[in-house]
Amino acid sequence: MIARLMILLTMLILTACSYTNPYWTKAKGTYFSYTATFHIRELLGDPMIEVLSSPDHVESFQISHLPSKNKTNTLAGYPILSTGNLLEGVPLTQFQSTVFDKDSYVLGITKRCGFFPDSALRFTKKEEIVTILFSFSCNQWIFIQGESEVYEDFDPARAPLLEIIKGLFPENQKIQALK
Amino acid sequence: MNMRKQICQIIWLLCLWSFVTTVCQAASLHAIIVADTNDRSIGKSTKVDFKNISAELENIAHATNLQLKKQTFTASAVTRENLVNAISNLQPALEDVVLFYYSGHGYRAEDKKSKWPTLSVDEGLDYTWVIEELKKKNPRLLITLSDACNVVIQGLLSSSRSMAKPRKENYKKLFLDFNGQVLISSSQPGEFSWGGSRNGGLYTSSFLKSLREALQTKNPSWKTLLAKIPKTISIQDNQGRKWKQHPQYEVIEAFSLVSALSTPPTDTDGRFRVEIKTNKGKQNLAFHEDEEIEFFVKLSQPGYFYVAGHHKKSNTELSYLLDINNQDDEAIFIYQVDKNVADKWVSLGKFTVAPPFGLEAIQVVASNQKFDQLPPFQYDQKLGYHIIADNIEKGIDKIRQVKPINNQKTLATEAALIIETKQK
Numbered sequence: 001m002i003a004r005l006m007i008l009l010t011m012l013i014l015t016a017c018s019y020t021n022p023y024w025t026k027a028k029g030t031y032f033s034y035t036a037t038f039h040i041r042e043l044l045g046d047p048m049i050e051v052l053s054s055p056d057h058v059e060s061f062q063i064s065h066l067p068s069k070n071k072t073n074t075l076a077g078y079p080i081l082s083t084g085n086l087l088e089g090v091p092l093t094q095f096q097s098t099v100f101d102k103d104s105y106v107l108g109i110t111k112r113c114g115f116f117p118d119s120a121l122r123f124t125k126k127e128e129i130v131t132i133l134f135s136f137s138c139n140q141w142i143f144i145q146g147e148s149e150v151y152e153d154f155d156p157a158r159a160p161l162l163e164i165i166k167g168l169f170p171e172n173q174k175i176q177a178l179k
Numbered sequence: 180m181n182m183r184k185q186i187c188q189i190i191w192l193l194c195l196w197s198f199v200t201t202v203c204q205a206a207s208l209h210a211i212i213v214a215d216t217n218d219r220s221i222g223k224s225t226k227v228d229f230k231n232i233s234a235e236l237e238n239i240a241h242a243t244n245l246q247l248k249k250q251t252f253t254a255s256a257v258t259r260e261n262l263v264n265a266i267s268n269l270q271p272a273l274e275d276v277v278l279f280y281y282s283g284h285g286y287r288a289e290d291k292k293s294k295w296p297t298l299s300v301d302e303g304l305d306y307t308w309v310i311e312e313l314k315k316k317n318p319r320l321l322i323t324l325s326d327a328c329n330v331v332i333q334g335l336l337s338s339s340r341s342m343a344k345p346r347k348e349n350y351k352k353l354f355l356d357f358n359g360q361v362l363i364s365s366s367q368p369g370e371f372s373w374g375g376s377r378n379g380g381l382y383t384s385s386f387l388k389s390l391r392e393a394l395q396t397k398n399p400s401w402k403t404l405l406a407k408i409p410k411t412i413s414i415q416d417n418q419g420r421k422w423k424q425h426p427q428y429e430v431i432e433a434f435s436l437v438s439a440l441s442t443p444p445t446d447t448d449g450r451f452r453v454e455i456k457t458n459k460g461k462q463n464l465a466f467h468e469d470e471e472i473e474f475f476v477k478l479s480q481p482g483y484f485y486v487a488g489h490h491k492k493s494n495t496e497l498s499y500l501l502d503i504n505n506q507d508d509e510a511i512f513i514y515q516v517d518k519n520v521a522d523k524w525v526s527l528g529k530f531t532v533a534p535p536f537g538l539e540a541i542q543v544v545a546s547n548q549k550f551d552q553l554p555p556f557q558y559d560q561k562l563g564y565h566i567i568a569d570n571i572e573k574g575i576d577k578i579r580q581v582k583p584i585n586n587q588k589t590l591a592t593e594a595a596l597i598i599e600t601k602q603k
Contacts, residue, residue: 106422111422
């Protein structure tokens with residue numbers, strides 16, 4: 001009887017985990033905890049996490065600091081200056097673990113810095129697209145999916161993020177000069 | 180019945196006149212309040228700042244009787260054009276207070292030399308420009324505060340409000356008695372400025388806390404209240420980590436022509452009065468290059484007067500005696516008013532406005548007795564002035580140290596007016 005109860009209890013706990021964390025098994029190789037995922041799900045929302053956790057491909061771009069009214073060759077309104085390598089393999093896994101870690105963010109407060117982006121990533125999964133704009137001047141990023149936008153500070157994760165972005169633009173002097 | 184009606188009408192007119200005079204003479208508090216409330220990242224935080232600063236302005240105006248003239252810019256009204264227009268068109272009188280407050284994003288260009296940030300409004304509005312433009316308007320007190328980042332772009336304090344009540348006289352000490360400039364930015368070059376949606380900007384909440392504490396002390400001052408804000412202020416995020424910033428400020432106390440001349444010593448009990456006016460009246464006087472100014476003086480009784488000028492232009496100050504008579508000795512400075520012209524306006528002549536431009540004060544010193552001496556002066560051939568002092572405060576002191584012949588019948592008094600000269 002006790003053994004049956006224990007099995008039932010274990011099954012209940014596992015069910016609860018899989019309900020609250022549907023990406024547990026999808027994002028293989030990533031190292032995020034249940035708590036972190038809960039905060040990140042609150043922050044980014046399920047549709048965005050779906051794309052970020054298992055994209056078909058991830059493109060990288062160097063973009064202009066200032067938006068343009070001209071809509072050709074722009075990303076979220078910012079002119080594309082150059083394209084970088086695809087984000088894949090280990091760097092992608094590192095990036096996902098950074099994005100899904102609540103300690104990468106400065107939650108609850110925001111700095112009063114004008115947003116002047118320098119680079120961007122575009123995650124594509126079938127028809128869904130999530131664009132992330134980075135401003136390394138102010139350590140801020142914006143996650144954009146359709147009409148939905150999430151604006152946050154990434155000060156604690158500046159170093160790993162900058163390393164990943166620099167790795168995508170090995171020949172780009174301006175990106176390499178970012179400190 | 181008709182008589183009673185007429186008396187009522189006269190009393191009503193007197194009351195109205197008294198009201199209009201009081202209102203017209205009250206100094207103003209011109210406030211330009213800017214909060215980028217539409218911003219997706221800090222909009223909530225700036226809304227809190229806007230509410231707190233607006234409430235404090237009402238307190239200041241109520242406690243000091245300063246007439247609040249508030250221009251607010253929030254949401255889509257936060258545009259460079261709107262702010263430039265508001266600042267450029269602001270016309271404070273010399274006795275007024277001007278306050279500029281900005282809550283929003285800020286940054287600095289890599290090659291920027293000034294320590295002040297650029298406000299992130301459209302293509303950018305330089306906070307240094309805001310300060311310099313407002314300084315040019317010569318208000319008695321200028322306060323500017325930007326709660327914005329000051330970081331180069333390549334290529335909480337708890338709001339524990341004290342329950343003690345601020346003293347009304349302290350508002351007066353800070354906003355009426357102080358003359359000069361109080362210039363503040365929430366972070367130093369290269370730094371971020373932080374804020375939260377609960378308490379607003381970290382610096383704004385620190386500033387308001389220190390202001391409210393100062394208002395409860397015995398002798399508040401701008402220097403003390405700003406010095407009490409910690410040199411390093413920090414805010415904690417939801418993860419418990421602390422984020423720091425270092426505010427910067429300048430407090431420049433200036434001698435005020437308005438204050439010094441608006442309370443002249445008098446021992447006449449109103450029996451002996453002197454008045455001065457221009458062809459444009461007595462208040463809010465501004466004359467442009469090449470324009471003619473004519474000064475008029477009126478003594479209520481026969482007596483004597485002399486006239487001193489004080490000017491403040493850019494970084495130079497000068498107090499001097501005006502020659503108002505065609506005589507050879509010191510009598511050139513003294514005008515005698517006899518029975519025939521007593522209580523009548525006497526013209527001192529016409530003057531043409533020429534550069535350098537700035538503030539000019541004309542002070543008339545009058546007595547019913549002959550002046551046996553004048554304040555000491557030296558003639559400067561190069562400038563063509565009979566100079567009393569190269570510092571207005573000293574000049575006014577020297578004038579007031581010299582008294583007319585002192586006997587029981589001596590009555591002496593003063594009057595002054597201040598004009599602003601401007602380029603065409």
